[in-house]
Amino acid sequence: MLLVLLVIPAHVRRRAKLRAAGERLAGAMQRIGELSREAGLSRPPRLLLRPAGQRDAFVFGLPWRYYLVLPTAMVVRWRNRGLFDPVVRHELAHLRRHDVQLATAVWIAAVPVLLAPIVGAAATWDLSLIPMYLWRVALVMGGLWLVRRQVLRSREYGADLRAARQSGYWRPLSTVLQHATNQRGGRWRQFLSHHPTVAQRLGVLADPGRVRGASFADGLASAFLAAIFLPLLHNTLQVLTTGTPLFSWTSQIAAIVVGPFIGLAIVLGPLLGPLFHLILVPLAVACAALVWRRRVLPVPRWLIDDERTAWPAAAREPGLGFALLTGVASGALAAIGVTVYRLVAGKPVSDEDSIGRYLLWLLTAVAVALVVSFVTLVLVPRSGAAVGLVTGVSAAAAGGLFINVLNTFAFGNILDLRFWLSTMEAMVALWLFGYLLLLPLTLATWPLPWRDVPGRLLTTLSVIGAGLATLCVVGPALTLREV
Template identity: 30%
Template sequence: MVAETRPPDAPEGARPDVLGYPSPTTSRYLVFVAALLASGLFVGNYVHTMVWGDSWQETVAVCLNRTSGLETSTDLVTSSRAFSACTADVERTRAAVTALGAVTVAAAAVALMWLAPLVVVRRRRLRPFPPALGGAAERFAALAGAAGVTARVVPVLGATDQRDGFTFGAPGHYRVALPPAAAVRWRDPAVFDPLVAHELAHVRHRDVPLAWLTRLVWWALAPLLALPVVVGLVVQDYSILGSYVWRVGLLVVVVALLSSQLLRTREHDADLRAAQLLDGPDAVLGLVRRLRPHTGSTLGRLLAKHPDPPRRVAALEAPTLVTRTGLLDGLTGGFLSAAALPLLVAALTPALAGSGQVVVGYLLAAALLGPMLAGSVGLGVWRAILYGVLEERPVSTTGVAVGTGVGLVLGQAVSLQQAGIGTLTGVDAPGWLLVTGLAGGGAVLVSAGLAHLWADAAPRVPRARPAWLVALVVNSLLFSTVLWACSVFQSAVDLGGWALGREALMSTLSPWWAVAVVGVLAVAAAAAMGLRPGGRPAPRWLVEGEATAWPEAPSLAVRTLLVGALAGSAAATTVVAYRVAAGPAASDQATLQRFLAYQWSAALSAAAVLVALVLAARTRGAGAALLGAPVAVLCALLGFMTLNTALGGPVDGRLAAEFLRPAAVLGFYACLLTAPVAALVASAVRRRRPDASPAPRPLPLLALALCLPLALAGGATAVAGRDVLVGPADPAGLLTVADPTADERPEALRTELVAYESETVPQLLDTYARAAAQAQQITADPNLDDTTRAASMEALVVAPLADLSEQLGEVALGDERLVAAHREAQLGVETAITRFRLWGDAGPSPDQATLAELRSLQVQEAQHWQRWSDQRQALLDEVLGSS
């Protein structure tokens, strides 16, 4: 969007070619359409309830009657399997109808796309060019050939009252409607050529079908969104209308504003392309200057489909104005992504239930929406920074970062999936949504830092495609990971508070594929810093005319590595100092607690790297931290392994891997969360020194001086706050178990523990995750009556957990400590069964006494899981030779 009308000073002799780098407009269209299609999933579920709801409930009731009355756990397992088989057909129907809501919207929009041209031709009284305008048709064909779109577009003549041209049609079959006053002046290159070139630019950019699809998807969705309101009023069921209507109303406002903004953005792109086709902006400028400025209310200007002529003139004179990104860009991208995410997860969860991979639904939804958010926000940031470096002017990404963070929080709260749940935000722990907002803003700032590094290396990239492909891939990984991690973490803290949230951080949210993402981002940062050109001319794909010298970039690679190594060494020093001061651990739980605290120490050293680099190197520092942070974690790991070996432990690769996996990913998350704070502090420092040069400088020794105390403070925080970060060492307060020694590590325990970790633990976690996800789905469905809700909870949540409890009871273990840990898991499952059964009986609005009991059960369950995790990890450390 054009943020200002005053042209900046561009490099002399070169006109920036902002079309050489893809516009984020296409991605913004895609995330817009995806959010609307996802809204159709809610309507699909509602339609199923209204049409098939009675038969579905009857089938569920019949199946419950057939399989009820069984008391033993074995009988309960059998009844659960029988119930699943009995309801399989109606569940498949329910899943299909839910998906049919989105499919119907998409099919209707595509059908309307092919029917709309017929309506437009009739309503606008369009007709082919008459023979008298044969010269106009020939000139149009010549311009279409120059634009490379001859086979896809034909001209038509508008009515006598038409004042401007427009383009419409189905994909591959477009028509440009020209006003008669312009068509008859086809010999005048100051009128006919720029008008036609502008419309042909839309065809060349392939934005005509996207622009029409955006409008038509809404036309197809709007009647479906009105259906629950109409039906609720007719049958006098107002249970969800209050929370549903305001969410739909807000969606309408967002759709109207964003649709108009996207239409205005594409007009700037078309103007600039027309200027290229006509060998300069003069002809297009002449035509645009004849247009009347917009008048009317502020709302009218916000809903205008064309930008104000003065803004169009400013963009033609200074093309980089169209690359500016701001708060609205981040707000809309984050809002639409977060609003669609719960709907996709809810639709994927039942579809994946049969495969036992329910939690994969979060990952699939994030993998779908992450690239769209990357294209709409990340690509826009990279584009803005690239042309900012070309013009040697600072580019602020504060607005887009704030907008993205706020958008992610608001989108989660107003998603249609939350209608009828009973809370404003749709989550049980709304305070933790701040984590989502910080992570979203931090992701934008980290992306901007990496964009600066790649902009410095732009002269070494021979073509535009590799440059923007790197941007799209890197940002897709970044934003997909953020969406996935935030949604899973919020679900964890909703279920079990911080106790379950920290467990998720160390396990569920730290898989090896996330470590790989951290590695890819580090390689991207290292490659950009290694490609720093130094004195080369601007790349030919970035400018029109004579290329100017590319601005000299600061050298960051070596000093980034030094900062990372120093921070990691400081974290290792903290670990060693604590071990020397505290002496041997007094219990298995204390051993585990120390191990987890050491991982947090390494992660906080990564955050220290980011803060130091941002304060010292400004925006580039956040990108450089993607390399410095993993280096810090690796150095902290080296220090821990050295300490472990010095204390008599073996050099064990499995122990190193177990340390590295959570520490590396936690360090990445810590960087995202601290990036907004670091940027805020850096901004405050710059405001206090307004005379400081905005040009980037070599990384000063200040970064090395800053990272040392920050990393030491982080390590001290991890150790001192270990009871909060990782849980108490011994909840009972009895620290009486002596440190295990190598002689007390029998091979039998090693074998038994490996089998337990590879077989029992994955089965338990997967079954529990599926049951918890199913419980969320049941309680979030406003269309279930109390009887069906309780029955569904019993059959789909409680019964699988009872099956799991029986299987856990059959696990044969020899070591008494492993038996004790396993008993905690059994108690956790039994407590979960009690909690979920009470949750189902209580309904969507439990009374205060029931809420208090649910919270108490949730705390008890979290304590069992924590002790289970602590005792397992202590045994693992003992076997592997922990310090």
């Protein structure tokens, strides 16, 4: 196996007709050396050129000697930093992240293990079980093959993001990717490919949160391999623990070993999004239900030793309708403020300007939602925390929605529902963080008795507060812009 590994680089060189870069390309090699040092590599990879018609770049080799293969058309244009640097940074990122070893490690680990029984059977001349074993091996190899491809696809995103981080900005790599060859062949080819599509890579570069840890194929292949592994492990454990107290626990021990693999594969990737929904959405729904249905339940007399027979009634106002109206109206005000800024400032003129606008969106909507929550906490004693959660989350979500709607339909930006959702999520998450800091205020009003607060009053005061918050954010932003 080791011998095969040592031979692979020479085989790749011969098969791909690669040739070493000559002295006349010393400038390109020097630049690769500089970029390698920036990437944290102890020594730069050796530059190889592909035949003139080839357009692909890749890295291969062994830990003590890596090769960087670039299209000749790109190497001769090495002075074009906008083209050369992002591609080289991307390939160096693969080396830094040990993707080359990863690409071969699967087979290094799997092939000897799978071949061992065959070698053993051949040594004892007992080949009767080989046919049955071989088709199982084929299934396992198929599963491994799929997992390996998926892992390599996901490593492309990592290399892109690392390259973008090193150059300080994602735009140069994005520009090069837009000129990359697009994959053809539909979903089946994408499923089998080593690479994500150009569109997917561009999407992740623009919004790294889109990187998904586990796709359907990942889950399928991982679960298949784990399911195959489980009975094997169980049987092995039974043999090992026969006659010991552990024998009756072999199923559980096997499950403890295999379970985390499946769990990690499924959970670790798309962690943040589901956590967000798992925690925040039920919290908001529960609080909305509490606000809607709040009342004092009769306490059984046997539960307490007290002379009192009458209990104060709970406050019923403001109801859920007014709480939601307060949030939506305040969110609309935030959107109007952002729209006024857009009308006065005009189109963004640069990427930095666009990022600044996006931060202004977030700041305005979050400030408005926090002010609304604050007004609710102060105005509504005891149940202010629950009502404030409903008004705040609806203000942040409505603000995000209205801002996106106006930006898309009034100003002609691209309709991207994922962007809408990620913006709203960011606003709600930031508001939630601020709201946790505000929550202790509810203790200040806790000694006060339950008291109905008219919904109209809450809405009016909250909207006034939201308007002032919008002015406080958008006004200075406009003033600073003019300065």
